[in-house]
Amino acid sequence: MNFNDLKINFIRFILAILIIFFLLLSFGINPLDVTNALFIGSFGSFEKIIRTMLVWVPISLASIALIYTFSSGMWNIGIEGQIIMGAIGATFIARSFLGDNFISPYIQLIMALGFGGFWGFICAILKVKGGVHEIFSGLGLDFVASGIAIYLIIGPWKRKGIASTSGTEIFHESSWIPTVGNLDFPIFLFLIVILVYVFTYFLLSQTSFGLRLKATGINFFATNRFNFSSERYIIYSFIIAGALAGIAGFSQVSGSYHKLVPTISGGFGFLSILLVLICSRNIFLTFIISFLFAALIVGGSQLQIKLDLDHSLVGIIQASFVLSWLILQRVNLEKKILNIFSKVLTK
């Protein structure tokens, strides 16, 4: 990422924030009050920072997952389903004989990887062998996964006596993701995410695998000339994406909820699609924006308490941020502003 890109992204960011401020003003809300409440709500105390981290982890993982599929030119709308399948895989271990053993979280991680990767693989096979548009198969697989989760929650994994959609029984504490300190800092998850960020950065920018993946996305048919099959790289990208989304599901189920609930994905999959629309393949930007979005979600609870505003305002802010970003990207206003700036400065 060169310096000019950074400047343009920065100006675009400011413009998008300004648009949101105008939107809030048109609702009759003071944008500064909102900013303040969101900031206190997400970074106001150590507990809140940790809660922000716990939201940031799955969003980051899902966004990186989507970077892989975007690189190969695919729309992975099936990400929600992959998160849910990862959560189901983790729950499977947590409820088995391993549930009260200290190795449970690590086995859960592997299972989540496998389940999520498998769900991504189905989507890829449907695309490559079945010729099914990945949007439709992804959407279908999302709902199939959520159907499986609902079935398990009110069927075989129901709580003793009552069958309700409120979730399974809370896991044994050994199955929770290990934390440190009396504030429960999720060190294990944190390490995984940092590792995934670094690994993805190197894989996509420094290896021939990354180059081929991107080549597949740019021109599906030209890759034959270089003696590799685009189809195979599409399958790889979906498996990696599914596996990473599976870890996000694992983080949700064993890090946040400590039980399986029907809405286990928390809508983070769809949110990550929004996020990656902004960031495309830029890992650095993904890191920042995913943190921002996580802070918005966690800080949103303060909106209700402090300003008596509904939590859904956060979703509006996120979506309109993305929409204005995408439009600004096309209109290319930033370049004009940058030119004006440089003219003023040189005079």
Place this chain on the structure above:
Amino acid sequence: MITIENSLITVIALSTPLIIAVLGETISEKSGVINLSAEGTIMICALFAFVFGYLTDIAVVGLIAGMILGAIIAAFLSLCDIKLRMDQIAVGFVLTILCSRLSSYLGQGYVRISGPTLNKISIPLLSDIPFFGNILFNHSLITYISILLIPSTWLLLNKTTFGLSLRASGENPNAANSRGINVQKIRFIGTLIGGSLLGLSGAAFSLYAKYGWSEGHTTNYGWIVLAIVIFGGWNPFRAAMGAYAFGLLQVLAIKAQSITLALSQILPLLPFPLMIFILIFIQYINRKDSSSVPLIIKSLIGGNQPESLGKKLPKEF
């Protein structure tokens, strides 16, 4: 006997908004545009229709308001696609999220209050036919509209010059362009018609099929619409059948609630795996020598996916 009659009446009532939405999405996909904003459009139009109906106390005003808003959202999507050359799928997806969140925010003051509803209109003579008369001819205005829309959509697509241009734009925009069709304009109009029908469908939810407003009032219906369009193989009649089948499924799910909770939760998700199977089958008969597949099966679950569905228009347009 009475329960069967009542169930069938419920099936038709519940399917009403779905049919309208499915027909709208079919028109827009036939022109080559996947309107992925369906979920959000239906949701926010349901709210707007209810609010306008509530403020004026005339349900028909609500219907019109829903339709207009649906058309505005579709116009926005289409302009982003055609003029700004943004990805239609990306914009549609963002619009879905934005509109559904907006609906929960703006609709806070209208949760679970009673407003105007569309009255039932019995068609004289026809509604006196025993059994069928009551099921088919004793509904609200919007149900009759939805039933009339099925053949008219088919006629529009298959028997008019506009329909021919629309299909050409969806199949092969290059060829259409060289035949002197303004593909951009046709796609814009197609998306606009589709969007206004999605809006009307939202209005039909909050004013008739599922009275009133609550947060997430029409959750997942937009996605189901996308599934049923494929289930219908981009054919208005089959799509409508799919919508009725889904209505039946919903009624069965309500009935199953007393027997097993699991079944009632899972039945409404059935269209999605079915959608995937249909898509696989379509590709299968397109690839293999299709003469080996019996004609009846082909016409029942085959379909013609518009060739350039979801693809960007070439730069020179």
